[in-house]
Amino acid sequence: MVSQISQPGCHYSRLPSKSETSLEPTHSEPSDFDSSVLIFGCGYLGQIYGRLATQTGGQVYATTRVTSRRRRLEEQGFQPVVADWTDRRSLKRLPKVGRVLVAVSYDSDCGMSRYDSQVGGFRNLLSVIDDNVNVCYISTTGVYHQTDGRWVDERSPTRPTRVGGKVHLEAESMLHRFRPNSAWTILRLAGIYGPDRVPRIASVVEGRPIASDKDGFLNLIHVHDAARAVHSTWENAKRRVYAVCDDQPMRRAEFYREIARQTHAPNPTFVPPSAESSRSQRSESNKRIWNRRLKNDLLNKLDYPTYREGLAQILAFESRI
16 A cells, blocks of 8 residues: 655545536547647656657647746647646646646745645646546655665555655555546656766766765666656556666666766765755665566666666767767
């Protein structure tokens, strides 16, 4: 059973009825309804997945809270939709689609708590999408609390200590409770890396000490493989949870030394992070993610099975631009 958290003043025991949300009448869907997708949270992963979806011929809608971002989305081949899931009124005219990808990250400038923004917003979204819509929710391996280096998978206990993990776990539970007969998938992603997003690469290249526990385990997934996992869920949705990680968790020192090797930088040095820093909290997360279910059901082979192949691709790509 998925564990839950409660928050004072926030009670999500039920979803509002469709009539309560004042939705517009449903019109006839286009013939490609099942392959159309709405991306809620078109950030790093959302954009990579959206490009993959457009390449396969699907209609891609992408949300933004600000109208100034519309053109950027259009340039990538997406149909922009101005919507803010914390404002239920803005969800009244969402396009009718067969698939919804939820990849929303918390914006600390939104004026709301992480809980109200991400759990409350997701609740609002679930209240307006039809039961026949296939939902893929991007969660995090931060829901796992283990700190002793053990292997964990989808069956492992989840008792997160950080608020981000707690919020995602509560959002996961809403799919179980409110969509018991609908198609959905939860992807608990390890740390995403890819072009323009390699953890601490500047520190390594410039020879600055890295504030991290060098012996703790690091779990990563290349953004391209994460997007492929999303794409696979549409045909394989089983109301299941997947831990999404590559084939080789590594100690942090190994990862940063490989960056140094591939960039011809000096071997990195490490210092303890300050106790109050977010990096200190991340360093306390010391586990190894087992991806067997992912490979059995969604991706039997990763394009970037380890960080070595991933870093080589990223550095080769960035050297050409």
